[in-house]
Amino acid sequence: MRLVRALALLLLLAPAACGGEPEDPLARxxxxxxxxxxxxxxxxxxxxxxxxxxGSGGLPDMTxxxxxxxxxxxxxxxxxxxxxxITADINRPPMPSxxxxxxxxxxxxxxRVEQQGEVPFTPFTLPLPDTIGDLNRAVAAATxxxxxxxxxxxxxISTCRLPxxxxxxxxxxxxxxxxxxxxxxxxGQNPTTYETVRRTIADGSYGAYTSGDAQSADLNAPPxxxxxxxxxxxxxxxDAVWPAVIAAVQKQDPAYVPYAVSLVTYxxxxxxxxGKAMLAEAHIQFARVTPSLIWDExxxxxxxxxxxxxxxxxxxxxxxxxxxxAEPMPVALNAGDLPAAEPALDALLAKFPDKYTEVITTWSKxxxxxxxxxxxxxxxRCGVDIQNQEHTDLVFLWLSRQGNPYWSSGRAPLATEYxxxxxxxxxxxxxxxxxxxxxxxxxxxxxxxxxGRPDTxxxxxxxxxxxxxxxxxxxx
Numbered sequence: 001m002r003l004v005r006a007l008a009l010l011l012l013l014a015p016a017a018c019g020g021e022p023e024d025p026l027a028r029x030x031x032x033x034x035x036x037x038x039x040x041x042x043x044x045x046x047x048x049x050x051x052x053x054x055g056s057g058g059l060p061d062m063t064x065x066x067x068x069x070x071x072x073x074x075x076x077x078x079x080x081x082x083x084x085x086i087t088a089d090i091n092r093p094p095m096p097s098x099x100x101x102x103x104x105x106x107x108x109x110x111x112r113v114e115q116q117g118e119v120p121f122t123p124f125t126l127p128l129p130d131t132i133g134d135l136n137r138a139v140a141a142a143t144x145x146x147x148x149x150x151x152x153x154x155x156x157i158s159t160c161r162l163p164x165x166x167x168x169x170x171x172x173x174x175x176x177x178x179x180x181x182x183x184x185x186x187x188g189q190n191p192t193t194y195e196t197v198r199r200t201i202a203d204g205s206y207g208a209y210t211s212g213d214a215q216s217a218d219l220n221a222p223p224x225x226x227x228x229x230x231x232x233x234x235x236x237x238x239d240a241v242w243p244a245v246i247a248a249v250q251k252q253d254p255a256y257v258p259y260a261v262s263l264v265t266y267x268x269x270x271x272x273x274x275g276k277a278m279l280a281e282a283h284i285q286f287a288r289v290t291p292s293l294i295w296d297e298x299x300x301x302x303x304x305x306x307x308x309x310x311x312x313x314x315x316x317x318x319x320x321x322x323x324x325x326a327e328p329m330p331v332a333l334n335a336g337d338l339p340a341a342e343p344a345l346d347a348l349l350a351k352f353p354d355k356y357t358e359v360i361t362t363w364s365k366x367x368x369x370x371x372x373x374x375x376x377x378x379x380x381r382c383g384v385d386i387q388n389q390e391h392t393d394l395v396f397l398w399l400s401r402q403g404n405p406y407w408s409s410g411r412a413p414l415a416t417e418y419x420x421x422x423x424x425x426x427x428x429x430x431x432x433x434x435x436x437x438x439x440x441x442x443x444x445x446x447x448x449x450x451x452g453r454p455d456t457x458x459x460x461x462x463x464x465x466x467x468x469x470x471x472x473x474x475x476x
Contacts, residue, residue: 083120142185159188257332
């Protein structure tokens with residue numbers, strides 16, 4: 001089997017088949033990419049369209065692969081956060097001069113640039129090395145690694161050992177890894193399972209690569225499974241909860257990093273604790289950050305068992321998949337960079353008036369009166385949703401960063417008020433904050449998480465998340 005060498009190697013482009021000299025498609029693609037974005041880096045490439053070799057008499061030989069006829073080069077610009085793709089036709093048979101001229105007149109180019117707005121063609125961002133290895137050797141190594149997996153098929157019709165695609169990008173195994181260039185060679189179908197046969201080969205050494213890739217590569221694939229629940233021995237105070245939860249999460253998957261916090265407490269518990277922020281619940285929002293533009297959002301929930309102030313249960317939401325830049329990736333907070341938070345939390349809780357309560361609305365199935373026009377006749381309609389309003393001293397405290405996207409959670413603030421708080425938080429700064437709901441206005445208090453000093457607070461109209469939020473003077 002003879003395959004063209006990739007990239008230090010010669011791949012024949014269509015114009016060469018029409019009388020020109022063979023050219024290196026990667027060199028041409030890199031030069032074209034620099035015209036679009038000077039910082040553009042090649043982050044992925046693939047070769048496809050192998051087809052079958054030509055046998056005697058010019059007929060396809062279904063037992064041997066042909067040469068790849070298409071090359072895709074994906075580039076990423078870190079400055080703009082955008083990507084683009086360059087497609088090259090390679091190893092095409094010569095065309096009659098009249099046909100070649102007609103195609104050129106219609107705008108055909110053997111090297112084509114494709115762009116698609118905010119979402120790149122590939123999620124990968126780690127640059128491939130300037131020097132790329134040999135496609136021939138990668139495919140040969142992958143073919144040798146198949147072993148007996150393809151046994152049992154009819155050699156005259158089986159595609160199991162025939163390459164379909166060879167793709168190269170940097171595989172990444174964790175936060176301390178700079179990445180490894182790895183070929184993924186896809187063959188035809190396994191004759192028994194009918195699944196595509198694939199092998200991963202390290203570029204350069206051409207040995208089997210078995211370390212995997214911790215990056216998410218498919219936006220449409222199901223997100224990763226939730227992390228496993230755990231028991232946590234920790235008292236209900238944030239400065240104890242924070243390191244315990246971070247350690248428990250990153251022990252299971254070190255790619256998860258925190259970027260927002262929602263805390264729940266009851267003012268009656270705070271009073272009993274002498275003004276300290278004694279938590280009823282803690283919710284920490286995590287993003288799974290890798291060099292891939294695809295990231296998963298996951299929430300860690302902490303709740304304390306009844307009657308045990310140091311016995312908590314840690315459980316997790318189902319991860320939700322996103323893709324930057326259309327869905328911006330949040331900036332994480334390094335776990336050890338957050339100063340002691342309890343002085344700030346205590347100060348925020350002191351802003352709530354004595355005997356403060358809020359009205360919460362719940363719904364339950366029940367019966368309601370039905371209007372009748374007959375004196376003395378009463379009728380009820382049952383099985384309908386009944387609105388119930390209760391007073392509670394449950395209040396919220398949040399930690400968020402200016403510039404981070406809003407997070408989805410049952411304990412998150414309203415999106416409208418989050419945007420207003422973000423506008424008042426110092427650029428790229430983190431703030432602890434809460435709100436006090438007065439009947440005529442809502443009052444917001446912010447404390448800089450880095451230095452513990454109050455940020456400028458503000459007041460708005462009462463806001464249920466559907467009406468338009470507007471700043472107003474504090475006071476009735």
